[in-house]
Amino acid sequence: MMQQFYPTVPHAYRFELNKDMNFSAAHFIxxxxxxxxxxxxxxxxxVNVTVAGNRLDASDFLIDFKLLKDAIHKKYDHTILNDHPEFGGKFPTTERLAEEIWQSIQAILETRDNKPVCLQVIVRETPTSYVIYRPQQEEVR
Incomplete structure (x- = not known):
């Protein structure tokens, strides 16, 4: 994958981690x-996921990159997004996909002792089009 640079989120955390990943999926609107x-x-x-925090875990990770990839790639790769229950009643647009990925990642982070947070999710649908999802401040627990 070609190295990508994405818009950043200003924050005061000591550590920031970014994970790039990709998957193939179908949808219809x-x-x-x-x-x-x-x-x-x-x-x-x-997809690019930005995670930040002030403390590392017992392995000196903010979070293991593999946990992030597995949570998204295994869930969505080679599927039809419309078939996923989290899109029930909503169209699986790139905007909604970015939001759902944030919710999945944030749920994992909330179980971690070091309590990192997901600051943003970027989903690129085509070479020329991408969406950024950033939670409202009160969503980051």
């Missing part, structure tokens, strides 16, 4: 304003 995207089609999504 059943709404008349979605144009051609109403039909099933696929993407190779590229």
């Amino acid at each position: 059943p709404h008349e304003e979605a144009g051609k995207c109403q039909s099933v089609h696929g993407h190779t999504y590229f």
